[in-house]
Amino acid sequence: MEEGQEVHRRARTLFPQGISGQDRTTAAAAKKTTQLMADPSVTTIFEATFHVDGYSARADVIQRVAGAWHLVEIKSDVEDKPELVDDLAYTAMVAVRCGIRIAKASLLLLSKEFRLGMGSDKLFVMIDHTSDMEQKVRNFLLLWDDVSSKTKQPNRPSPNLMLACRSCPFFEADCLGRGINDHIFDLPRLSQKKFDELAAEGVVTIHEIPAGSELTDTQERVRRSVISGQPSIAGSLAGELAAIVMPAYYLDFETVMTALPLYPAIAPYTQIPTQYSVHVCSNVGKVTGHREFLADPARDCRRELAQQLITDLGTKGSVISYSSFEKTTIRALAAHFPDLKNPLAVIVDRIVDLEAILRRGYYHPGFHGRTSIKVTLPVMVPNMSYEGLEIGDGDTAVAMFARMAKGQVEKRETERIRKALLAYCKQDTLAMVKLHEQLTAAIA
Numbered sequence: 001m002e003e004g005q006e007v008h009r010r011a012r013t014l015f016p017q018g019i020s021g022q023d024r025t026t027a028a029a030a031k032k033t034t035q036l037m038a039d040p041s042v043t044t045i046f047e048a049t050f051h052v053d054g055y056s057a058r059a060d061v062i063q064r065v066a067g068a069w070h071l072v073e074i075k076s077d078v079e080d081k082p083e084l085v086d087d088l089a090y091t092a093m094v095a096v097r098c099g100i101r102i103a104k105a106s107l108l109l110l111s112k113e114f115r116l117g118m119g120s121d122k123l124f125v126m127i128d129h130t131s132d133m134e135q136k137v138r139n140f141l142l143l144w145d146d147v148s149s150k151t152k153q154p155n156r157p158s159p160n161l162m163l164a165c166r167s168c169p170f171f172e173a174d175c176l177g178r179g180i181n182d183h184i185f186d187l188p189r190l191s192q193k194k195f196d197e198l199a200a201e202g203v204v205t206i207h208e209i210p211a212g213s214e215l216t217d218t219q220e221r222v223r224r225s226v227i228s229g230q231p232s233i234a235g236s237l238a239g240e241l242a243a244i245v246m247p248a249y250y251l252d253f254e255t256v257m258t259a260l261p262l263y264p265a266i267a268p269y270t271q272i273p274t275q276y277s278v279h280v281c282s283n284v285g286k287v288t289g290h291r292e293f294l295a296d297p298a299r300d301c302r303r304e305l306a307q308q309l310i311t312d313l314g315t316k317g318s319v320i321s322y323s324s325f326e327k328t329t330i331r332a333l334a335a336h337f338p339d340l341k342n343p344l345a346v347i348v349d350r351i352v353d354l355e356a357i358l359r360r361g362y363y364h365p366g367f368h369g370r371t372s373i374k375v376t377l378p379v380m381v382p383n384m385s386y387e388g389l390e391i392g393d394g395d396t397a398v399a400m401f402a403r404m405a406k407g408q409v410e411k412r413e414t415e416r417i418r419k420a421l422l423a424y425c426k427q428d429t430l431a432m433v434k435l436h437e438q439l440t441a442a443i444a
């Protein structure tokens with residue numbers, strides 16, 4: 001959010017004539033916008049607000065152009081994506097319904113060519129989406145009356161289950177998933193076709209799936225596990241665990257990725273590894289060592305990180321990750337430092353993805369179709385959690401590091417945050433050690 005605000009602040013410097021249309025309430029801001037637009041000496045308005053028939057929209061920038069307006073939406077994105085054009089078109093639609101002539105509509109995106117130290121004029125690229133906007137506005141307007149009448153009702157409309165509900169933030173907390181412990185959305189890789197089939201039969205829970213319904217092997221394993229209330233183990237698990245070579249090195253990276261680059265010669269949104277933790281085990285569950293690295297936030301330390309990683313991971317034994325992210329990160333380091341390519345490639349060859357093994361071989365009803373470590377750890381190792389850690393999630397870790405890199409953290413706070421970052425990353429690799437131990441116990 002802070003980065004978004006910074007991007008907006010810098011974008012506004014491109015429109016030195018701009019006047020803010022903001023006010024305390026939407027209605028007051030809409031009134032102020034109308035007044036500013038009526039004043040011919042005003043050429044550019046920030047946060048221009050439009051409000052009509054229950055719809056509201058706020059345009060980042062509108063600029064007067066020959067009796068009409070150029071609508072500009074500022075985005076902290078480098079990629080020109082359809083959903084950004086949807087957003088632009090929504091704002092244009094509300095403005096049009098307020099009687100405003102929108103002659104041009106553009107997205108102001110971040111430039112991939114921007115580097116630290118360049119001026120704001122090099123930070124952005126303006127992309128004209130006028131014809132896309134016009135087409136979308138025509139389509140959106142077809143829904144205007146229906147949406148307007150529904151949103152004016154005192155009660156919300158009855159929801160209909162659709163596949164998109166699976167990723168809706170209201171699903172579990174306040175809509176169709178509330179109170180359901182075995183929803184069909186817990187089935188891994190549920191296709192639209194299978195969903196339609198089940199929904200047509202009125203099937204909402206895994207318990208209701210009729211016997212003989214065609215499911216993939218993994219889905220069937222999940223179904224059996226949910227019905228029995230017991231973990232289910234696939235035949236592949238024992239073999240995959242047996243292939244892990246000891247000593248094992250449990251590896252986890254933290255990275256930082258910011259819209260405005262933190263270091264020279266780096267494009268916006270380049271993923272920079274900043275930290276890792278390695279737990280070393282001579283046998284399953286038997287920790288014999290721990291190694292870690294945390295970059296100096298004041299500079300790009302990728303080379304030191306890569307060199308220390310090569311030393312810390314030795315030459316023998318499996319390197320265990322939990323996702324494909326570690327492999328991707330090491331490959332990116334190898335591409336960036338050609339002289340380290342060979343030793344890094346050897347590490348990549350040693351990587352075993354414990355999450356992939358678990359996904360293929362083990363399911364517990366408490367997973368609810370997910371296998372991230374934050375889900376599987378409390379189910380399989382209930383006495384271990386991230387509670388009590390000052391930094392307990394990846395987003396906070398990234399934000400804290402970025403703040404230190406931007407010099408926004410006071411010196412006396414830095415040591416405390418560094419310790420919290422190290423503790424968080426260390427907890428991730430210890431969690432992997434414990435999960436491996438539990439999986440091994442499950443097949444014993």
Ligand code: SF4
Pocket residue numbers: 159160161162164165168169170171175176177
């Ligand atoms: S879960 Fe979300 S998408 Fe589905 S009906 Fe409810 S609000 Fe709509």
